[in-house]
Amino acid sequence: MKQIQGTFIKGYVRIVVTGHMPEMFFQSCVSNGITVWDIKRESSKSCSGNIKLADVSKVKQLRRKYEYKISFKERRGYPFIFHRFIRRKEFVLSFIMSILLIIFMSNIIWKVEITGELPLELEEKIVKQLNEYGVHPGAWIFSIDPPGKIQQKLTEDIPELLWVGVNQKGTTYQLEGVEKIIVQEEKVAGPRNLVATKKGVIKRMYVAKGLPKVKINDYVEPGKVLVSGNLNEVEQSNEEEDEEKPKKQVLVPAEGEIIASTWYEVDVTIPLKQRYEHLTGQQEKKYYFGIKNFKLPIWGFGKPEFEEIHYDSLETPIKFLKWDLPFSIVEQTLSEKQIQEIERSKEQAIQAGIKQAREEVQLQLGPDATIISEKVLHESVENGKVKLYLYMTVEENIAKAQPITQGD
Amino acid sequence: MKKFQQRLRPWLVKYLALPSDVIMELPRITIIGQLHVYIENHKGLAVFSDNELRLKTTKGYIQIKGSSFVLKMMLPEEILLEGKITDVRFIPG
Numbered sequence: 340m341k342q343i344q345g346t347f348i349k350g351y352v353r354i355v356v357t358g359h360m361p362e363m364f365f366q367s368c369v370s371n372g373i374t375v376w377d378i379k380r381e382s383s384k385s386c387s388g389n390i391k392l393a394d395v396s397k398v399k400q401l402r403r404k405y406e407y408k409i410s411f412k413e414r415r416g417y418p419f420i421f422h423r424f425i426r427r428k429e430f431v432l433s434f435i436m437s438i439l440l441i442i443f444m445s446n447i448i449w450k451v452e453i454t455g456e457l458p459l460e461l462e463e464k465i466v467k468q469l470n471e472y473g474v475h476p477g478a479w480i481f482s483i484d485p486p487g488k489i490q491q492k493l494t495e496d497i498p499e500l501l502w503v504g505v506n507q508k509g510t511t512y513q514l515e516g517v518e519k520i521i522v523q524e525e526k527v528a529g530p531r532n533l534v535a536t537k538k539g540v541i542k543r544m545y546v547a548k549g550l551p552k553v554k555i556n557d558y559v560e561p562g563k564v565l566v567s568g569n570l571n572e573v574e575q576s577n578e579e580e581d582e583e584k585p586k587k588q589v590l591v592p593a594e595g596e597i598i599a600s601t602w603y604e605v606d607v608t609i610p611l612k613q614r615y616e617h618l619t620g621q622q623e624k625k626y627y628f629g630i631k632n633f634k635l636p637i638w639g640f641g642k643p644e645f646e647e648i649h650y651d652s653l654e655t656p657i658k659f660l661k662w663d664l665p666f667s668i669v670e671q672t673l674s675e676k677q678i679q680e681i682e683r684s685k686e687q688a689i690q691a692g693i694k695q696a697r698e699e700v701q702l703q704l705g706p707d708a709t710i711i712s713e714k715v716l717h718e719s720v721e722n723g724k725v726k727l728y729l730y731m732t733v734e735e736n737i738a739k740a741q742p743i744t745q746g747d
Numbered sequence: 748m749k750k751f752q753q754r755l756r757p758w759l760v761k762y763l764a765l766p767s768d769v770i771m772e773l774p775r776i777t778i779i780g781q782l783h784v785y786i787e788n789h790k791g792l793a794v795f796s797d798n799e800l801r802l803k804t805t806k807g808y809i810q811i812k813g814s815s816f817v818l819k820m821m822l823p824e825e826i827l828l829e830g831k832i833t834d835v836r837f838i839p840g
Contacts, residue, residue, distance in 0.1 A: 343820060362795035369821050370791070378818035380797045388818070 342374045343389075350392035350416030353377075358407035361386035367405070373397055392418060438659075445658040446480045449510040457516050461499055465516065468496055474512055481655050481668045486512075509661050530590030533566040533738040535559040539599035542734055549593025559599065559737070566593040568743050590743055597738040600711065603700055605729045609692040612723060615679040618649060627669040629654060634669055645675035688725040689718060696729050708735035774804050776835065783819075784811055784828040784835070792826075800828055807840030 356364045365375050365388055378388035390398055395411075402409050425431060451469060453462050469475065472492060473483050483489070486505040493503045493514075501519035505512065533549065541557050549566040553559060570589040625639030652671040656663040683691065697710055710733050717728035760767045768775040768788055777785040786802060786809065793808060794801040795818065800811045816830035 342822065360794075362792055365795075365818075365821060366792040369823055372823075375821045376819060378795070378821060380795065380816070383796075386795070388821075 343376045346389075346391055347416045350414070350418035351389050352392060352395060352411050352415070353387055353389050353413040354398065355381065355385055355387045355410045355412050356407050357385040357410075358405070359384070361407060364401075364405060364407045364409075367401060368398065371397065371401060373401075387412065392416065442657060442659055442664070445510065445660055447510060448474065448476055448478045448480060448483075448512055450476055451512045451514070453514045453516065455514075455516040455518075457518055461497075461516070461518060464497060465493065465500075465503075465514065468493060469512075469514075480507075480510075480658075481670075485653065485655075509658070529592065529742050530568040531592045531740045531742045532564045532568050533593045533595060533597065534741045535561050535563045535565055535597070535599070535737050536739045537561055537599070537601050537735075537737050539601035539737055541565075541597060541599045543598040544595065545597075546593075546595035548591050549595060551595075553597075564741075565597045565738055566595050568593040593740070595738060596736050598734050599737045600732055600734050601737065603731045603733060604716075605696045605700060605731060607692045607696045607699075607727045607729065609683075609688045609695065609725045609727070610723060611683050611685070611688055611720075611725065613681045613683075615681065616647075616649070616676050617679070619675045619677055621645060621675040623673045625671045625673065627671065629667040629669045631665050639671075643673050643675070645673070647676045647678055649674045649676040685720065685725060689715065689727060692725060692727040693729065696727070696731065700731055700733065704733065704735055708733050772805050774802070774809060776809070778832065778835065781813075781832045782829065784832055786826045786828070788824055789826060792821075800826075801838075802826065803840075808838040810834070810836045810838055812836070 358364070361384065362378070362380075365378055365386065368375050368390070373390060373394045375388045375390055378386060381387050398409070451466070451474060453465060457465075466475075469489075472489060474489060484492070486507045490503055490505040493505070494500055497503075499519055500516050502517045504515040506515075507513075538558070538560050541553055541555050541559065544551060544553075544555060546566050549568050550570055552564050552567050559565065568591050570591060621643075623639065623643045626637045627634040628637050629635070650671060650673060652669050654667045654669050656667040658664065693713055693715070697713065700710060701708065710731060713729050713731040715727055716730050717726075719726045756771050759765050760770055767773060772788065774789050775787045777783075777787075779785070784800075788804075789809070790803040790805065792801075793803050795816070797816055798812060798814050800816060800818075802809045802811075811828065811832060812834040813830050813832040816828060819827040819829045821827075
């Protein structure tokens with residue numbers, strides 16, 4: 340029965356053969372490789388049977404050899420049903436329209452949700468800002484920036500927001516915001532000392548409050564008290580010797596700046612040859628309709644006049660309900676780039692290395708620190724790279740407040 | 748030569764226990780109650796009507812009688828008949 344399996348899907352027809360000995364026609368069909376089933380004698384001169392739709396042309400050819408009359412009676416199977424469906428134009432049209440409508444609807448933002456415990460005015464501000472970016476219910480998904488970019492823009496444009504998470508979930512945009520609570524800088528209220536955070540040699544001191552415990556050009560280790568908050572300490576110790584009359588301590592919060600020169604050892608590696616790519620700012624945009632890996636241009640034809648091009652494409656899939664269709668709208672940005680090659684001599688490389696090291700140290704220490712000098716301790720050339728070992732002298736504030744704990 | 752082959756075949760069947768329908772090109776008929784007759788190895792249709800089916804074989808015909816016959820499936824050397832079967836008869840040709 341394997342031969343007649345799946346005939347409904349491919350379609351079959353019932354033929355009626357009339358003539359003398361009609362069964363012999365089916366016999367010749369079978370010997371020609373045409374499968375026939377459900378053969379029935381209709382009358383003394385006619386016989387009917389089913390044949391596959393694919394075999395109809397073979398049967399028509401075979402008929403010419405004999406003097407039988409063949410008529411087609413029933414058409415059954417999926418191809419005929421499909422054909423009947425296709426013939427009803429308005430039906431097909433409405434079907435296509437409804438699918439297009441669903442696709443259209445699936446690519447529209449329906450809702451912008453803002454979660455997180457935000458005050459109402461901030462929420463309104465976010466909504467307003469989002470409207471400016473074009474993110475509002477009813478917006479076309481292709482026309483707006485990807486969530487990551489919106490997130491970045493929002494945090495830039497609304498300073499009250501500490502962080503905002505933007506998430507596109509189907510047709511809703513979910514925003515989660517955290518408000519920036521501006522905390523007043525906490526002042527150490529109680530009495531405190533200033534202690535050293537790093538080892539160094541004191542260069543300058545400016546003490547606003549408190550009792551300095553070190554002198555200029557002193558070497559200090561981390562943790563050493565630089566400015567004491569205890570004003571009576573010195574007198575106390577002096578007096579302790581001659582008369583045992585404990586004076587009451589006067590404690591103040593020490594304040595001041597202790598600038599010391601500190602040292603850093605930095606390793607830098609500088610290649611002798613370097614390739615840079617940088618964008619000139621010239622750019623063109625192209626739009627494609629993407630089907631899997633194939634891209635059909637919609638807008639923006641022709642090649643730009645730049646020689647070196649940096650391609651940047653952004654793919655937005657077209658959605659059908661919650662699924663991504665294999666089609667997408669691709670926005671491609673072509674930016675002109677320039678490639679620059681730099682070849683340096685060893686001296687130039689060392690100079691560049693020193694510059695890089697200075698920047699690194701400055702970045703690490705913050706803008707208050709000043710780099711006084713640097714010294715190359717060791718240099719070597721390896722695999723087209725210059726390795727430098729630098730010693731840098733920096734002047735910076737090393738004081739840190741430490742509260743004085745009064746023993747009960 | 749042909750006579751020798753005709754003699755050889757029954758011998759093969761008898762002594763080597765080979766299936767007789769394959770060796771001697773005989774039809775294999777499977778009957779399921781009165782409902783179905785399944786015939787393999789026939790040589791073609793001779794007569795088919797509502798109450799009779801006659802098939803050619805190497806040696807004559809097979810005649811099947813009954814009522815309300817339908818050929819459920821027809822393939823070059825196989826046939827499946829459905830209906831109410833009363834007789835199966837071999838007619839030497």
